[in-house]
Amino acid sequence: GTSKQHVAYDYAKRIAVGMADTSDFVTGGLRDLLVIDSPIVSEEEEMLLENLSYCHLLNETICEVSQDASNDNTRVIYVIVYNALAQSRYETISLPVNSSSHYIVDQLEPSMEWSSSAAAPVESSLVPNPNYANAASAAPFTLHFKANDLPPLGASVFRIRNEEEGEKQHGVSFTVPAIIARRNIREPMGNVRTNSSPNGYASQIENDLEVSNGVLSVTFDRSTGVIKSISEQHGGGITVDVKNEYGFYEAFSHEDSPATKPSAQFKFGNSLKGNGVCLPGYTDAEGDEMPWLLGTALSWQNAGAYIFRPTPDQSFHVLPPRIVSNLLVYESDLVTEVHAEFGNPAWIKQITRLVHGKDYVEVEYAVGPVPIDDGVGKEVVSRYSTTIQNEGIFYTDSNGREFMKRKRADTRVFGYDTPEFNTDLEPIAGNYYPVNAAAFIEDQDRSFGVLVDRSQGGSSLSDGSLELMIQRRLLHDDARGVGEPLNETDIGITPCAPFGNATRLGAGVVAKGMHRLTIGKNGASKVRSQMDQFFSQPHVFVASAPRDVPVSFRRPRLSLLKTSLPDNVMVLTYAVLSEENTFLLRLAHQYGMDEGGAHSDPAYVNLQDLFPEHGIASVTEKTLSANQDRAAWEKRRLRWNNDMLEEPVEGEGLDDEGFVVMLKPLEIRTFEVSVTM
Numbered sequence: 001g002t003s004k005q006h007v008a009y010d011y012a013k014r015i016a017v018g019m020a021d022t023s024d025f026v027t028g029g030l031r032d033l034l035v036i037d038s039p040i041v042s043e044e045e046e047m048l049l050e051n052l053s054y055c056h057l058l059n060e061t062i063c064e065v066s067q068d069a070s071n072d073n074t075r076v077i078y079v080i081v082y083n084a085l086a087q088s089r090y091e092t093i094s095l096p097v098n099s100s101s102h103y104i105v106d107q108l109e110p111s112m113e114w115s116s117s118a119a120a121p122v123e124s125s126l127v128p129n130p131n132y133a134n135a136a137s138a139a140p141f142t143l144h145f146k147a148n149d150l151p152p153l154g155a156s157v158f159r160i161r162n163e164e165e166g167e168k169q170h171g172v173s174f175t176v177p178a179i180i181a182r183r184n185i186r187e188p189m190g191n192v193r194t195n196s197s198p199n200g201y202a203s204q205i206e207n208d209l210e211v212s213n214g215v216l217s218v219t220f221d222r223s224t225g226v227i228k229s230i231s232e233q234h235g236g237g238i239t240v241d242v243k244n245e246y247g248f249y250e251a252f253s254h255e256d257s258p259a260t261k262p263s264a265q266f267k268f269g270n271s272l273k274g275n276g277v278c279l280p281g282y283t284d285a286e287g288d289e290m291p292w293l294l295g296t297a298l299s300w301q302n303a304g305a306y307i308f309r310p311t312p313d314q315s316f317h318v319l320p321p322r323i324v325s326n327l328l329v330y331e332s333d334l335v336t337e338v339h340a341e342f343g344n345p346a347w348i349k350q351i352t353r354l355v356h357g358k359d360y361v362e363v364e365y366a367v368g369p370v371p372i373d374d375g376v377g378k379e380v381v382s383r384y385s386t387t388i389q390n391e392g393i394f395y396t397d398s399n400g401r402e403f404m405k406r407k408r409a410d411t412r413v414f415g416y417d418t419p420e421f422n423t424d425l426e427p428i429a430g431n432y433y434p435v436n437a438a439a440f441i442e443d444q445d446r447s448f449g450v451l452v453d454r455s456q457g458g459s460s461l462s463d464g465s466l467e468l469m470i471q472r473r474l475l476h477d478d479a480r481g482v483g484e485p486l487n488e489t490d491i492g493i494t495p496c497a498p499f500g501n502a503t504r505l506g507a508g509v510v511a512k513g514m515h516r517l518t519i520g521k522n523g524a525s526k527v528r529s530q531m532d533q534f535f536s537q538p539h540v541f542v543a544s545a546p547r548d549v550p551v552s553f554r555r556p557r558l559s560l561l562k563t564s565l566p567d568n569v570m571v572l573t574y575a576v577l578s579e580e581n582t583f584l585l586r587l588a589h590q591y592g593m594d595e596g597g598a599h600s601d602p603a604y605v606n607l608q609d610l611f612p613e614h615g616i617a618s619v620t621e622k623t624l625s626a627n628q629d630r631a632a633w634e635k636r637r638l639r640w641n642n643d644m645l646e647e648p649v650e651g652e653g654l655d656d657e658g659f660v661v662m663l664k665p666l667e668i669r670t671f672e673v674s675v676t677m
Contacts, residue, residue, distance in 0.1 A: 002305045004484055005502060006492050023054040027541055030080055034157060036552040048551050049078060052543035058510060060135040061096045067139050069544035070097035070162075077160040078551065080541040082152040086565040091538050092150045092334060092355045095160070096139030100126065102163035105145040107156060108556030119159060119556075122146050125332030130339065132349035132366035133512040144335045150538060153571060154559030161547065182565075200360035213354040216519075218338075218361055220352070224321035225328070225340030227352060230361055230519050236576035240448050240519045243385040246342045246350075247318040248370075249310035249378030249428060253476040278450065304478020305486045308379060308429045308457065308469070316381070320344040347371060348380075360451075360530055361517040369490075369508030370473035372583065377474035377485070383467040386448050390441040394460035395523065400437040400531065401666055402592055403524055408460060430468070432457045437531050439466055440523035447523030451516040451534045471511045498661050525596035532570055532590060562612035568599040569663060574610070577672070581617075584626055585610065586672045589663040605662045607673060615660055622670040630670075 003011070018638050031052050055063035079278075081093055097103070103126065131138045150156055154263035177209045191322030208228065209220040219229045227244035231237065291345070304649040313505070319342040328339035332355050342348040347369065353362040363382075370378050392408035408431055409423040423430050435458040440449030450466055458468040474486040491506030516534055520526035560574065573586035585607070591599045608616055621630040663669060 002480075002482060004482060005488065005504075008488075009492070012384070019056065023056070027052045027054060027145070030082075030155065030541060031543075033078065033558060034155070034553050034555065036554055045104075048220055048549070049543035052078075052080070052541055056095075056543055057135075058094065058096070059514075060133060060634070061094075061129045061131065061138045061142055062135060063096045063540070063542055064137075065328065065542040065544055066095050066160075067098045067137075070099045070139075070562055073101070073162045073543075074547050075544045076547050076551075077132045078543045078545065079158040079160060080155050080543075081150060081158065082155040082539040082541065083152065084536045084539065085532055086152045086561065086569060086571045087153050087567055088564050089150050089533065090146065091150065091533075092358075093147050093540060094143050094160075095145070095536060095542070097126075097141050099162070100141055103143055104161050104163055105143075106159045106612055107148060108159060108553065122148060122158070122186040123334050127330045127335060127337060130328075130349070130351075132351075133481045133510045144332070146334060147538065151557055152561045152564045153574070154280045154557065154561070157553060157556040160649065168551070192513060203659065206651050209329070209338070211329075211331075211338065211354055213336065213356045213358060213452045215357060215359045216361060218352065218354060220327075220338050221321075222327055223323050225338045225350070225352070226321045227361070227363075230517065231521065232389070234662055236521065238446050238519055238521065240446055241387045242353075242448070242517070244350075245321075245383050245385070246348045246365075246367075246381070247312070247316050247378045247383065248378040249316060249472050251379055251472075251476070252309045252311045253302050254300050255302075255375070255476055271340070283336050300479075302381070302476045302478045303377060304480060305482045306475065307476075307478040308432060309426065310379065310428050314428050316383075319348060322324045322346050332541035334502045357660060359518070361519060363515045364512070365470060365514070366510055366512045367471040367472075368510040370471060372473060372475060372487075372508070375475065377476065377487075378472070380471040380473075381467050382470050383465060384448065384450065384517070385461060385462075386441070386466075388441050388446055388448055388464045389443045390463055391443075392460070394439060394441045394466065396433045396435045396439045396458060397437045397531075400535065403440075403595075404433070406571070408434055408459075428459075428461065431461060433459065435468060438527040439468070440518075440667075441466055442523040445521065447518075447520050447526060449518040449520075449523050450529040451518070451527055451530055453514045453534065468515070470513055473508055522596070524592065525599070526593055528596055528599070560610065560612075562609040565605055565609070566603045568596070569603045569605055571610070572668065579674075581609075581614075581675050581677055583673045583675065584622075585673050586626075586636050586668065587661065587663060587671075588668045589665055593665045594664075600665050602665070605661045605663065607659045607661060607671070611673070611675050614677060617674040617676050619659065619674075620672045622672055624668060624670055626670050626672070 031049055035049050051065055053065050055066070057063065066077055069077045077094065082088055103122040107122050108119045122145055124136060124143060127142050127144060129138060129140055129142050144527070145158065145160075147158065207222050209222045211220065212219050212233065215233060217231045217233055218227060219231075220226065221228055227242050228359060229239055229241045231239040247619060319470055320649060322341040322344070330337040336354045337350045340350045340352070342350065347367070349366045351364040353364060364640060365382065367380055370380060372378070394406050394408070396402045396406055398404050398432065401580050409427070410421040411423060412418075413421050413430065421430065434455060435452055436455045438449055438451045438470045439458045440447055441460055441464070442448070448466065450468060456470060458466065460466055473488075474484055477483055487504055488509045489504040489506040490509050493502035493504055495502070516530060518526040518530060565571070568589055568591045570588045570590050571586070572588050573584055575584045576582075577584050587605060591604050594600055607619060622628065623630055623633050661669060661671070
C-alpha cells in the first residue's frame with residue numbers, strides 16, 4: 001500500500017527468493033525424514049519423490065506437480081500435509097488437478113508398507129474451478145479430500161491415483177445448477193435430491209436454497225446465490241439473518257472537485273518538505289492528526305495510499321447481485337459451493353463454501369478489475385448486515401491478540417489528551433479500524449464474526465453490520481510521501497526514476513481473498529476457536545512417482561510432540577540455537593479473560609511433551625525477545641508506584657522440576673531449553 005509500485009515489486013521479488021530457498025530446505029528435510037530410497041533402477045530413473053515441492057499458489061488453484069501428474073495415468077501423486085498447530089486436527093485439503101478423472105485418495109497409516117492395501121481410503125470430491133481470478137496457469141478442477149487426524153506439529157502422507165478399471169468410484173460429483181441435482185461428473189444425468197439432510201445436500205424452500213454441512217445451515221436467495229441467513233443445527237439453534245452485499249465508496253480528490261481546490265499553502269508554499277525536490281508531495285501534515293481534528297484538511301486532502309477518504313456525500317454504492325435463472329451450485333458429501341456475481345457488468349465474483357463438519361461459512365471473493373472508466377477511484381467493501389443489536393459497539397483484534405472494544409462515532413478516538421474529534425467530518429473513515437485476524441458484533445443472545453485472511457480495514461457503521469475493505473484502486477496521490485496513485489495493474493509499469501509516476505500497463509489486478517463467517521452466543525469465543533486454524537492452514541507438499549515404482553516410507557506420519565497441547569495454546573517458536581542441544585521455545589495462550597469459558601483459564605504445558613525423544617537437562621525463562629534471562633530482568637526493571645509486590649508476578653508457573661509451564665490468558669512466555677541426546 002504505502003510504497004511506490006516498483007518498490008512493491010522489489011519486495012515481492014525478495015520475498016519470493018526467500019520462500020523458494022526455504023521451500024527447498026523444508027522439502028529436502030521432509031523427504032529425508034519420511035522416504036526410504038530404493039536403488040536407482042536405471043540412469044534415467046529419478047530418485048524417489050525427487051520432485052517434492054511446496055505448493056505456493058494454492059489460493060490461485062495452481063500446483064505444477066499435481067497438475068502435471070494428473071494428466072498422466074501412469075503416475076501416482078503423493079501429498080505431504082504439514083500441520084503447524086500444536087493440536088491434532090482434521091481439514092479438507094484442496095489440490096489443483098488438470099484432469100476430470102476419478103481419483104482414489106488414501107491416507108497412509110503407521111507401520112504399513114507401500115501396497116494397494118496399506119492405506120485407508122478417505123473421502124474426496126472433484127469440483128470444477130471457475131478461475132474467477134483469471135490466473136493463467138490455474139487448474140480446471142480442484143480435488144478436495146479429507147485429511148483426518150493431522151498430528152500436532154507434524155505431517156501425514158496421502159496417496160492419490162487415477163481410478164483403474166474395476167476399482168470403486170468415489171466422491172466425484174457435482175450439482176446440476178437449474179434443478180439442484182446431484183450427479184456424477186462423468187455421467188450425463190443423476191438423481192435429484194429434494195430433501196435436506198445432514199450430509200451436506202441442498203434443498204429448495206420456496207424461492208430459497210438451503211444448504212447444510214451437518215453443523216450449520218445456510219439459506220441463499222435462489223435467484224442470486226446471496227446469503228440470507230445462517231443457522232446452527234446444534235448448540236441452541238441460533239439463527240442470524242445475514243444480508244451479504246458488496247459496494248464501494250468513491251475516493252475524494254480535490255482535482256475532481258472545483259469547489260474544494262487546495263489552498264495556496266498546500267499547493268505551492270512551504271508545505272512540501274525540501275521544497276518538493278527530495279520527496280515530492282510530502283507535506284508537513286505527515287503524521288500530524290491536528291488538521292483532521294480542526295477540520296482544515298477538508299479542502300485539500302486526497303484519498304490515497306495512506307488516506308481513506310470518501311467523497312463528501314459519503315455514499316455507499318451498492319453493486320447489485322446478478323439475477324440468474326440457473327443458480328450455479330456444486331455439491332458433494334464433502335464440500336458444497338454456491339456461486340454469485342455482483343455488478344453490471346459483474347466485476348465481483350463470490351463462492352460461498354460449506355465444508356462438511358465445520359462450524360464456519362467460507363466466503364471466497366474475486367474483485368476486479370475495479371472499473372475506472374468514469375475517472376473515479378474506488379474503495380471496495382464487503383458488507384454483512386444482520387439483525388444483531390450491537391448498539392454501536394464492535395470488536396477488532398490487536399495483531400491477533402487482545403480484542404479491542406470499538407465505539408462508533410467515538411469523539412476521543414485520538415486519545416483523551418486531544419481535542420474532541422468531530423465525527424461528522426469523516427463519518428465513514430473516522431470509524432474504520434485495522435482488522436488483522438477477526439472482527440465481531442454481539443448482543444445478549446447472538447454474535448456474528450468475520451475472520452480475514454489478511455489485514456483489512458473494517459467497521460460497524462450501523463447496528464447489526466460489519467464491513468471490511470477488500471480492494472482499493474485510486475487515481476490520485478494523497479501527498480503523504482508516496483508520490484503516485486495506488487493503482488496496481490496486471491502487466492506492470494514503465495521504467496521510472498526513483499521519483500515520479502510510472503505509467504501503468506494493462507488492466508487493474510484481480511484481488512482474491514477469503515472470509516470465514518461465524519455465529520454463536522459469545523463472539524470472542526467463536527472467532528478465537530477459528531483464528532489459529534485460519535491463520536495457520538495446513539502446508540501442502542506434492543510429489544509424484546511412476547505407478548509401477550513402489551515408494552516406501554520410514555513413517556507415513558510424524559510429530560514433534562508427544563501429544564497435543566491444550567486447545568488454547570500455540571507454539572510460536574520452536575528453533576534450534578547455536579549452542580549444542582539447545583532450543584528456543586516460545587508458547588502463547590490464545591484466549592483473553594472471560595472469552596471462552598474453560599479456554600480462558602490458565603493453561604498448563606509439560607515441556608517434556610515437546611521433546612519426546614530427548615530428556616530435558618535445563619530450562620531457563622527468557623524475556624519475550626530472548627535477549628536476556630527473565631529473572632535478571634525482573635530484578636532490575638523499573639517498578640511503578642502501583643506495583644502490587646504481594647501479587648504473583650507475571651510469568652509464574654514453573655513446577656519444582658521446571659518442566660510444567662503455566663500460561664495466563666494472552667500470556668506469551670519464552671524459554672531456552674537444553675536437552676540430553
